[in-house]
Amino acid sequence: MNPAATTPIPLLGMALALAAMLLFACCSIVTSIAARRLDTDAGALIAALVNLPLGLVLVAAQVLVFGPLRPVSAIAIAWFLLAGVFSTYLGRWLFFKSIEAAGPTRATSFQAASPIVTALLGWVFLGQTLGALALAGIVIGVAGLAITSLGPLLGKAAAQTPRPTFDTRSLLLIGLGSASAYSVSQILRAAGVQAWSEPVVGVTLGAVAGSLALTWVQRKELRPLRRRILAQPAASMLYAGVGCMQIVAQTLLIASLLHIPASIAALVSMSSPLVVLPLSLLLFRNRERIGFAVVFGILITLAGVGLTVLQAA
DSSP, X not given: OOSSOSSOOHHHHHHHHHHHHHHHHHHHHHHHHHTTTSOHHHHHHHHHHHHHHHHHHHHHHHHHHHOSOOOOOHHHHHHHHHHHIIIIIIIHHXXXXXXHHHOHHHHHHHHTTHHHHHHHHHHHXXXXXXXXXXXXXXXXXXXXXXXXXXGGGSSGGGGGSOOOSSOXXXXXXXXXXXXXXXXXXXXHHHHHHHHSOOHHHHHHHHHHHHHHHHHHHTGGGHHHHHHHHHHOHHHHHHHXXXXXXXXXXXXXXXXXXXXXOHHHHHHHHTOTHHHXXXXXXXXXXXXXXXXXXXXXXXXXXXXXXXXXXXXXX
């Protein structure tokens, strides 16, 4: 028996995407805490390597509970492996970097752009036409991101407000790069799960590919990374927890693609700023110097995302 439903259930898909969003929001907060003691290069490696054993455990549990897997699809395996390189390696590493540079709220605001990028990629590579609402949403979303990242530098109040310690241009590049990497992985996973509806196996394959890519890129730094990891056991455990939450969230997100379009799943799962913002203010007492411009920018971005995917709903 296969755990995937044969008939799409939109309500179930929305619930799965919502659960993934809550886990992604928790990842942002925990990463911000861990990054104070251990750099995100080490954290990304820990989170990626934790994915491997947990993914294998989830696959084994699925086989025990639901029985044998469906016949293997070679093309689906290729899509899942490639998606893992874009998400587990590139997207996660850039996301951790953006949290380290500017805090969880601004970092997650860029993740909210992922559905916009997904829609654009679908238009360019899949021939999916963008309607007027989608185009308006893209313009609004980009404006929201600009306000979120540049807001503290704009207006008359800028002279009285401490300048942010991060480079806004670098943040734009890192944040949008992470969102784009996750968007590419979304499209690849949507293709993979349609060819072979095994989301748990798909996530595990992606974790393998992403971990290998990350290890290869950091191969010359493994010894220094190991020393830093051993020197900060508490922070290392937090990053390990992030890795566990991420693979579960990715599994839920891929499962949601069986029931709802990828653009809708991306919208729901990447709306984490709505959760991260109040949690960040509560836990960190506005240590990120979040003002009205940042909040306004996040809301505008989410409004743009909503318009972008409205016609797909």
